[in-house]
Amino acid sequence: MKKIDFSKYTVFIAFIILFITLSFLSKDFLTKDNLLLVLRQISINGLIAAGMTYVILTGGIDLSVGAILGFSSMSTVLILNSGIPTILAIILGLLVGTCLGVLNGIFIAKAKLQPFIVTLATVSIIKGLTLVISHSMPVSVLSSHLDYLHIGQGFVLGIPIPVIILVLVFIIFWFILMYLPFGKKVYSIGGNEEVARLSGIKTDQTKIIIYGLIGLTSALAGIILSSRLGSASPMAGNGYELDAIAAVVIGGTTLSGGKGSIVATFIGVLIIGILSNGLNLLGIPSDYQNIVKGAVILFAVLIDQLKKE
Amino acid sequence: MKKKIITLCLGLFLIVGLSGCGGNESKESEGKVGFSISTLNNPFFVSMKDAADAKAKEVNLTLEVLDAKDDAAKQVSDIEALINKDIKVLLVNPVDSKAIAPSIKAAQAKGIKVITLDRTAEGVSVDTHIASDNVAGGKMAAEYMVSKLKANDKVIELQGIPGASAAIDRGQGFDDAVKGKLDIVAKQTANFDRAQGLSVMENLAQANPGFKGVFAQNDEMIMGALQAISDKEVITVGFDGTDDALQAIKDGKLDATVIQQPDKIGALGMENAAKLIKGEAIEKTIPVDLVLVTSENVADFLK
Structure with a gap:
């Protein structure tokens, strides 16, 4: 127990150091407007990373989240534009994402295939499907459905709606993980799946639900993105899996499963978010940005490892 | 329970699929042209391909398009496959201007005419290059x-x-x-x-x-x-x-x-392919005009 708490602590320190450094380097960083902006920007990666934490805690991985995001946002906008009420289109879009996740889960749990391979294959299938249904063209939300844009662009009490959704999802995911029996199942599968099975946990069912959940949060992220942009792009979500996995790993969750925390994932998401924002504010030339991002990720993980030892 | 979930999923995909599907058709022709395109995951290249398709029907040629998915290695095998299909002209929109040269040489060794579209090929001479600047x-x-x-x-x-x-x-x-x-x-x-x-x-x-x-x-x-x-x-x-x-x-x-008028690039590609098949001479480079679109002339370009 002590070890887990300790690693949570280090990622928090890394975040504080980065935050203070950026505040000193750029006068535009520490303003209310800029910080709200960062929170809204991280909502997409944050939602995916919440689901990814569960998946990685069980020792799995999901490479298809970006593809699911793209397909769900595209199908939601197409369904919406075909004249179906906004709420119904959103529910259908969320169901589409959840189903894709469940299908991943069935292949992984029932057919006992490696999550890496299954989701690598489904990335290709789902991206292809997105191109087919969109004819490879971006699709704009029709002006008859402008209420849809409220999800990504609206505010409640001065707080962007995507931020509220993000925080709610993290609270729910944190509560489940800490206090509900399902959370214990997630940890025990990651600790030792065979022992978990022998102790009476329905491991297959739990895994299918977990992949369904990440499908759901990816679809939610896709809906927010398309609402924010007023359109769905056939290329949306490309490479998003890497940012989500990076956030979880920076948060100290081990890729072999069993150890980690969702609060730390949130900090990981924040680190990636303020880094992208800070690099823009500082005007770092584009060619150097990838190097800085990679180096910070490596550094954060390294600190975590050194502290553990 | 599981069956229900799967049925529900398949049903959903059917709905989604129906909300955005189209059809295909084919026709007899007098010559075959191969088109290796860098990617169809981008509206720009889709317009180029669509215009080439439309022009192919007009000039009565069969057009086979292969999508390299922005992968230079896949483009090499795509072009090999096209060469084996007995094409007379190869249209290439290279993923990588340098890596494409050997594939173009292989096609030319079989007597196939080559036209590059939008991006050039380095270190090899082609029949014509069609692009905007x-x-x-x-x-x-x-x-x-x-x-x-x-x-x-x-x-x-x-x-x-x-x-x-x-x-x-x-x-x-x-x-x-x-x-x-x-x-x-x-x-x-x-x-x-x-x-x-x-x-x-x-x-x-x-x-x-x-x-x-x-x-x-x-x-x-x-x-x-x-x-x-x-x-x-x-x-x-x-x-x-x-x-x-x-x-x-x-x-x-x-x-x-x-x-950039990608449709013009695609259409000109097919037009010149037809000329090459008939044995007509064509220019070494064919520039495609760029146009600045503002509120004054946007009506001319909106479909």
Whole structure:
């Protein structure tokens, strides 16, 4: 127990150091407007990373989240534009994402295939499907459905709606993980799946639900993105899996499963978010940005490892 | 339970599939042309392919298109497959200008005529190259912006994928033409992506208050950036002339874009393929005009 708490602590320190450094380097960083902006920007990666934490805690991985995001946002906008009420289109879009996740889960749990391979294959299938249904063209939300844009662009009490959704999802995911029996199942599968099975946990069912959940949060992220942009792009979500996995790993969750925390994932998401924002504010030339991002990720993980030892 | 879930899933996909499906048709012809295209995951190249398809019917040729999915290695095997299908002309839109040369030589060794579209092939001579000049396009965008703004006004440039030829050329054309006239206060990449266009623009707007103009090296990025620009006075210019961008110009949200006319590139490709098959002589390079689209002429380009 002590070890887990300790690693949570280090990622928090890394975040504080980065935050203070950026505040000193750029006068535009520490303003209310800029910080709200960062929170809204991280909502997409944050939602995916919440689901990814569960998946990685069980020792799995999901490479298809970006593809699911793209397909769900595209199908939601197409369904919406075909004249179906906004709420119904959103529910259908969320169901589409959840189903894709469940299908991943069935292949992984029932057919006992490696999550890496299954989701690598489904990335290709789902991206292809997105191109087919969109004819490879971006699709704009029709002006008859402008209420849809409220999800990504609206505010409640001065707080962007995507931020509220993000925080709610993290609270729910944190509560489940800490206090509900399902959370214990997630940890025990990651600790030792065979022992978990022998102790009476329905491991297959739990895994299918977990992949369904990440499908759901990816679809939610896709809906927010398309609402924010007023359109769905056939290329949306490309490479998003890497940012989500990076956030979880920076948060100290081990890729072999069993150890980690969702609060730390949130900090990981924040680190990636303020880094992208800070690099823009500082005007770092584009060619150097990838190097800085990679180096910070490596550094954060390294600190975590050194502290553990 | 499981069956129900699967049935539900399949049902859902059917709904989604039906809301966006089309059909195919085929016809007899007098010659076969192969078209290896860099990617169909981008509206620009889809228009190029669609126009080539339409022109193929007009000139009564069969066109076989293979999508290299932006993978230079896949393009090599695609072209091998096309060579084996007894094509008379090969249209190539290279993923990588350098890596494509051996494939083109292999086709030419079999007596196949080769036309490059949009991107050149280095180290090999082809029958003709059809493209528009991205440097000239960047310059057009710059001249428009200079004409709309005061001297030394602050402008922001959203760059494409670092290292991509379109990003380099458009950037060079723009930067050279605004030098000494406007002040580029920030140049950052948004990787030709709409979502990144939005977030990078949001960030840059924080750091550079008082900017008067934004040039994005493609329309996807400027469409994202528009969501982050609240000041109606800011002059916004994109590049490519996608349907969304043209609509935005019509609606008064976007000021201008530089149109590349990929459909013209595709159609000219087929037209010249037909000429080569008939044994007619064609030009070594065929330039395709770029056009600056503003609210004044947008009606001519909206479909």
